[in-house]
Amino acid sequence: MKLLFLKRMKIKAPHFLRGLALLGAISVGMACANAQSTADEIAKYRQMIADGNPSDLYEDAGAELWKKPSGPKNVTLEKCNLGLGPGVIKGASAQLPRYFADTNKVQDLESRLITCMSTIQGISAQEIIDAPFQKGLKKDMDALVAYVVSQSKDQKIKVSTKHPKEKEAYELGKRAFYFEGGPMDFSCATCHGASDKRIRLQDLPNLTTQAGAAAGWGTWPAYRVSSGQFWTMGLRLSDCYRQQRFPFPIYGSDLLTAVSMYMAVNANGGVVQTPGLKR
Incomplete structure (x- = not known):
């Protein structure tokens, strides 16, 4: 049937196959060009709305929560030590995760905030861990994270591995x-784990390189335009595991902290641009 078709078209097989190959190459080239064009347009869109990043609203809410007496102890978080001393938040997230002597463990921003909220304010750590993303205590966490990371914007990522x-x-x-x-x-x-990868027109940073890790780690947490939500790193990593078809990791767990540590150390020397703005 294939030969009959070729005869009817009066095209010799080799020429026909070369034509198909050429057509395929053109199609791939057009797809790549369209993908690059779309990626460029997404970049322009981000640039256009960068001055109006909706994360600002989360930052403002977080600033209020930081100074608002809350929890069973009815106290503020102003004595929370994020690694640079009680109440010091300027530049703190640029140096997280890090080792904390009071818990004798390495903690990232979210797990450290859980410690402060539970020990200083008396809020149940398990209640924070079990809360659904974007709701209840996790919603408060979103705001606190947005506020804290905004205080390290434009600073160098400097995460230690000395301990x-x-x-x-x-x-x-x-x-x-x-x-x-x-x-x-x-x-x-x-x-x-490799350069020049993309999914759904989204460029994927190579987190094993300094430049890629700085581009990835340095721009999260971020506001996601597509979902209209602010995503912390805990939610970003949990969603990655969901896409891998893994069960969600426990919020604030050593696993999430360790993966964050790997990315952050690889990103050392990069510039913090959080809260970022994503598609």
Whole structure:
């Protein structure tokens, strides 16, 4: 039937196949060009609305929550130590995750805020962990995170690995980054372990390189235009695991902190641009 078709078209097979190959190459080229064009337009769109980042609303709410007496103890978070001393938030998130002697563990911003909210204000840590994303205590967490990270904008990422537990967290995060599992054997590295990858016209940073990690880690947390929500790093990583078809990791867990540690250390020397703005 194939030969009959070629005869009727009066086209010789080799010429026909070369034509198909050329057509395919043209189609791929057009698709790549369209994809690049779309990516450029998305970049222009982000630039246009950058001055009106809706994260500003979350920042304002977070500033109020930071200074508002709350919880069973009815006190503020102004004595919360994020690593630079009680109440110091300027530049704090640029140096997180880090080791904290009072908990004897490495903590990222969200797990550290859980510690402050529970020890200083008397709010149940488990209640924060169990709350749905974007609701209740997690909604308060969104605002607090937006406020804290905004105080490190334009500062250099400077995350230490001097303490043995910091080195341990980095190595655990690296193992987790490359761990393949789930029904399709996905890992973080599947999408973010090589350069020049993209999904749904979204450029994927190579988090194993300094430049890629700085571009990725340095722009999250962020406001997502497509969902109309502010996403913390805890939600961003949890959604990555969802896309890998893994169960959601426990919020504030050592796993999420370790993966964050791996990205942050790789990003050292980059500039903090949070809260970012994403599609």
